[in-house]
Every structure is written in structure tokens, then in C-alpha cells.
Amino acid sequence: MKFQDPHRTAKGERRAAVPLFGLRTLWANTGTLCNITCAHCYIESSPRNDRLAYLTLDDLRAALDAAKGEPLEEVGFTGGEPFLNRELVPMLRLVLGRGLRAIVLTNAMKPMRNHAEALLSLRGEAGLTMRVSLDHPDPDLHDAERGAGSFAATLEGLRWLAVHGFRLHVAGRAGFTAEPEAALRQRFAALFEANGIPVDAADPVSLMLFPEMDETAEVPEITEACWGILGKSPESVMCASSRMLVRRRGAKAASWVACTLLPYDERFDLGADFRTASRAVALNHPHCAKFCVLGGAACSR
Known part of the structure; x- marks a missing residue:
């Protein structure tokens, strides 16, 4: 079976692995609680x-201290819905x-609006970016995923x-319809201009348009030979420069995980x-192949 052995593929070839070339992006998962339930949430928020x-806040401070000496540039806050965490603004x-x-x-x-006053105190910070999830410029398609009125x-x-x-x-999704990416971007552009x-x-x-993630999809395993075949470098893959911090329910301490997905x-x-x-x-999951290596996607810039 595919994606089982961390060292070898189902065909016995050497599986590709990605070293951490330097931590540039730290993802902080603020918790999986969310105010809505999406139909296909990869993290089941x-x-x-x-x-x-x-x-x-102490978890994050300890992680930042532990990563001193790394070429860290940014911290991304994800969830769940990050604004449900009362310590988000202090973080x-x-x-x-x-x-x-x-x-x-x-x-x-x-x-988010419940934190309006505190959030407004940060709006002048040059280093702050708000990435809003808007799956599609068609309200019906978006609401079919995230709920009526969303x-x-x-x-x-x-x-x-x-x-x-x-x-x-803005973060959208490219897999809802078969329309070409250029056409989808034009529709988003019209929506942004109108509002x-x-x-x-x-x-x-x-405007990041993410590929769909389906663990059951048939995708090839990534071998060491794939780098040359695809003309890609291990440094281009997300886990070459990022890690995510999570706190598992009941755990004594926060944990580092290899990938936001x-x-x-x-x-x-x-x-x-x-x-x-x-x-x-080790690139030992379908997401490694479809989303990162073949899809060319990354959660950061």
C-alpha cells in the first residue's frame, strides 16, 4: 500500500524527505474550535x-525563544477560528x-468583530496581514461549503x-468549479472592486487559490528521483521552512508538527x-504529493 513506509514507496523506491533548511514561518494553531462547520474542513473545525x-501566550513565547537563531520571518495564526482564542491579540x-x-x-x-476595539489598536502595524477565507465569489457556492449566510x-x-x-x-479555493484560474481571478477582482x-x-x-485536498485521491508517491524529474528542489516545499505549533487537548505542553495540513x-x-x-x-502522505509538490501550494508567501 502507498504512503505507509517512511523510507520506501510501495514500489520500493527511496521516498523523498525534506530537511528543515531554516525556520522562516511558524504556524500557531490557536485551537480547532470554530464558529461554523464547513463541509470539507481539512482539520474538522x-x-x-x-x-x-x-x-x-506562554506556549508561543516559549516556541519563539526555542527558535532563536533561526531565520524566522513570520508567524501565521490559524485554527479553527483564531479570534475565538482570547489570547490571540496578546500573541x-x-x-x-x-x-x-x-x-x-x-x-x-x-x-473577529468581537475583538474590534483591540484589533483596531493593531491596524497601524506594518507587519500585520489579515487573510480572509472566501471560498468562491459566487455566494451560493461559498454558502454550500460554509453555511447559509456565511x-x-x-x-x-x-x-x-x-x-x-x-x-x-484573501484565500479562495480553485476546485469548486472547472472554470480556468484566470476566469476565477477575474470574478474575484470584480467582487473586490464592487465592495x-x-x-x-x-x-x-x-489572492491564494488553494487546490482541493482529498486523502482518498489517487496521487503518485514522491521519490528522491522526482526532484530531478519535476525540476523542483526540496527547498520549495512548505516543510523545508515551516513548522506548526499545536496544543493537544489534555497535553502537558505544546507540540511541534511538520505541516499545517x-x-x-x-x-x-x-x-x-x-x-x-x-x-x-518524509513526504509520506497524499497531501505531500497533491498539495505541496505537484500542486505547488504553500500556506505562506
Whole structure:
């Protein structure tokens, strides 16, 4: 069977592994609780899923201290919905106070607006970016994934962020329809222009369109030979420069994991010690192939 042995593929070829060339992006999973339940959430976030507990300010501070000496540039906050974590704003202040960039992945709905006053105190920070999840410019397609009324609520949140001068990115999904990417970006551009949202839909960082993730999809395993065949370098893969910090429910300490997409797979849990978490990561999951190597996607810039 494929994706079983960390060292060899099902055909017996040497599996590709990616060393940590230097920690440039630290992802902080603030917890899996979310105000909505999406149909295809890769992390199964919902109002009831607290499998990953709230990360704490002390957890993050300890991780940043442990990573001193690394070429760290940014900290990304993901969830769940990060604004459900009451320590999010203090964590943002900690990160920005250390001269690092901070990016918050949010649905821009009520939990974010509940922090409006505190959030407004950070809007002048050059290093802060709000990345809002808007799956598709068609409200019906978005709502089919995230629930009735979610498109309107997120768009309202985007407008609020725009009016108050926050730096904005948007995260969409490319797999909802068969339309070409260029056409999808044009539709997003029209939506942004009509609503005064300062996001360049032609820029792949400002508007990130993520491929769909399906663990059951038939994808090839990535061997050491693939780098040359595909003309890619291990340094281009997300786990070459990033790790994610999580706090598992009931755990005594936060853990480092290899990838934002694989928070529950024990094979990608690298322990509580950053030195251990710095080891090479075997590309032993369908997401490694479809999303990262072949899809060319990354959660960061």
C-alpha cells in the first residue's frame, strides 16, 4: 500500500524527505474550535471540536525563544477560528513586538468583530496581514461549503477591515468549479472592486487559490528521483521552512508538527522539543504529493 513506509514507496523506491533548511514561518494553531462547520474542513473545525485546545501566550513565547537563531520571518495564526482564542491579540502583540510579520487566517465573522476595539489598536502595524477565507465569489457556492449566510457575513467583515485600513489577503479555493484560474481571478477582482476591497486578484499571494485536498485521491508517491524529474528542489516545499505549533487537548505542553495540513497524523508529530522538530520530514502522505509538490501550494508567501 502507498504512503505507509517512511523510507520506501510501495514500489520500493527511496521516498523523498525534506530537511528543515531554516525556520522562516511558524504556524500557531490557536485551537480547532470554530464558529461554523464547513463541509470539507481539512482539520474538522467546528463549534464542538476542541481536539486541539487553545494555544496560550506562554506556549508561543516559549516556541519563539526555542527558535532563536533561526531565520524566522513570520508567524501565521490559524485554527479553527483564531479570534475565538482570547489570547490571540496578546500573541499578535508579542510577535509584532519582536519585529516579526504576523498573518491571521480568519473567516472575518462575528468572533473577529468581537475583538474590534483591540484589533483596531493593531491596524497601524506594518507587519500585520489579515487573510480572509472566501471560498468562491459566487455566494451560493461559498454558502454550500460554509453555511447559509456565511458569504454575506464574511464580505461584511472584509469591508470592515478594508474601511479601517488593514492589510488584506484573501484565500479562495480553485476546485469548486472547472472554470480556468484566470476566469476565477477575474470574478474575484470584480467582487473586490464592487465592495472597495483592496486586494489584487491577479497576485497569487494577495489572492491564494488553494487546490482541493482529498486523502482518498489517487496521487503518485514522491521519490528522491522526482526532484530531478519535476525540476523542483526540496527547498520549495512548505516543510523545508515551516513548522506548526499545536496544543493537544489534555497535553502537558505544546507540540511541534511538520505541516499545517496534518495536525492529527502521529507520523508528523515532532514532539515538544524544537531540536527534535528540526529533523527531516518524509513526504509520506497524499497531501505531500497533491498539495505541496505537484500542486505547488504553500500556506505562506
